[in-house]
Every structure is written in structure tokens, then in C-alpha cells.
Amino acid sequence: MTPYVDHIQRWAPTATTVICVALALALWLPSGDDTALLNRNATPAVAEEGPEIEQVLAMGAEALLARPLFHVTRRPPVQAATAAPAAPAELTLSLMGILNSDDVQIALMRLSNSPELLRRRVGEQVGPWRVVEITQRAVTVQSEDGNLQALNLTSGRP
Incomplete structure (x- = not known):
């Protein structure tokens, strides 16, 4: 370098x-x-048009004592939000299995809002549906408004 x-x-x-x-x-x-x-001996100049410094300090102290700075009442009021009621989730029915014997036919089904396995025979109610027919591979259910829906073991949905 x-x-x-x-x-x-x-x-x-x-x-x-x-x-x-x-x-x-x-x-x-x-x-x-x-x-x-x-x-330290010098006096600050006060504007002739404005209020005296003591008055300003006194007004600030009164305001602070009337409404303390760090107090729960200093928060703005909370407005309660009026939310519309949420629409209920669509209820679905799943066919989990079919039990067939000579004299008894039982459909094993599950509603979407419950983990419970439901056992229903022809004519029994499951949620808003009524079991109309049980065959080897499918179950037919009727909704409250009269619509028929077939649940196959492969599809699982009405």
C-alpha cells in the first residue's frame, strides 16, 4: 500500500x-x-393576547382531575354490534351401512351435526328425514317437504 x-x-x-x-x-x-x-433568573416572555401560563396550567389540571388520563372511563363506549343470526349449517345425512337379515332391515346412518351412529328401520325418523325403503345397497328417505332421496352405500349423501 x-x-x-x-x-x-x-x-x-x-x-x-x-x-x-x-x-x-x-x-x-x-x-x-x-x-x-x-x-434560571430570567422570566419567560408571555404573549399579551394569550392567557397567562398559570391559567392554562390550571385549566389543564382541572380537566385532568375531572377526567384522568389513564382511567377506564377514558375509553370510548363500546358499541354492541348487532350481528344477524348465522344461518344454520346445511344438515346432511350419510349412509354408513345396511344390516339385512330375513326379518329385519336396519340402516346405519349419521347426521352431519353429530358423530353418533344412528340405527333406523323403515318408517322411523332421522333428523328431518323419514326412512321409506331399505334395499341391499341403498336407502330411500323422504324429507319434510315430501322429496324422495336415495342414499347409496357408495355415495353417502342424499
């Missing part, structure tokens, strides 16, 4: 520190106009 580069590398951190300190002092120390603030 050249002696010039070596010289810059040696003095660059020191120069940077001096510049930072000078900038900090320029920002934090008061300027010539602010010397009245440093003098």
Missing part, C-alpha cells in the same frame, strides 16, 4: 468520531437564542 492510503486508514475512525461528536453537540446544545432558557 501507499503511505497515503495507510495514513487515511489509520486516522479515518478518529475523524469519524470527532465529526459525530461535533454534530451531536450542535444538535443538543442550545443555540444563542436559547440562552434565556439556561438562565
Whole structure:
């Protein structure tokens, strides 16, 4: 390296520190106009049109005592949201199995809103449906409005 580069590398951190300190002092120390603030005996100038400082402080203290800054009453009132009632989820019926014997036919079904396995015979009610027919591979149910729906063991939905 050249002696010039070596010289810059040696003095660059020191120069940077001096510049930072000078900038900090320029920002934090008061300027010539602010010397009245440093003098404790000096009285601040009060604008003739505005209220006296004591009056402003007294008004602020009264307002603060009337309504404390960090108090639960300072929060805005909570408006109760009137939400429309949620529409009920569509109820579905699933066919889980069919038990066939010579004299008894039972459909094993499950409603979508319950994990319980329901055993129903022809003519019995399951949710809003009534079991109309049970065959080897399907169950026919009738809804409250009279629509017939076939539930196959493969599909599982009305």
C-alpha cells in the first residue's frame, strides 16, 4: 500500500468520531437564542393576547382531575354490534351401512351435526328425514317437504 492510503486508514475512525461528536453537540446544545432558557433568573416572555401560563396550567389540571388520563372511563363506549343470526349449517345425512337379515332391515346412518351412529328401520325418523325403503345397497328417505332421496352405500349423501 501507499503511505497515503495507510495514513487515511489509520486516522479515518478518529475523524469519524470527532465529526459525530461535533454534530451531536450542535444538535443538543442550545443555540444563542436559547440562552434565556439556561438562565434560571430570567422570566419567560408571555404573549399579551394569550392567557397567562398559570391559567392554562390550571385549566389543564382541572380537566385532568375531572377526567384522568389513564382511567377506564377514558375509553370510548363500546358499541354492541348487532350481528344477524348465522344461518344454520346445511344438515346432511350419510349412509354408513345396511344390516339385512330375513326379518329385519336396519340402516346405519349419521347426521352431519353429530358423530353418533344412528340405527333406523323403515318408517322411523332421522333428523328431518323419514326412512321409506331399505334395499341391499341403498336407502330411500323422504324429507319434510315430501322429496324422495336415495342414499347409496357408495355415495353417502342424499
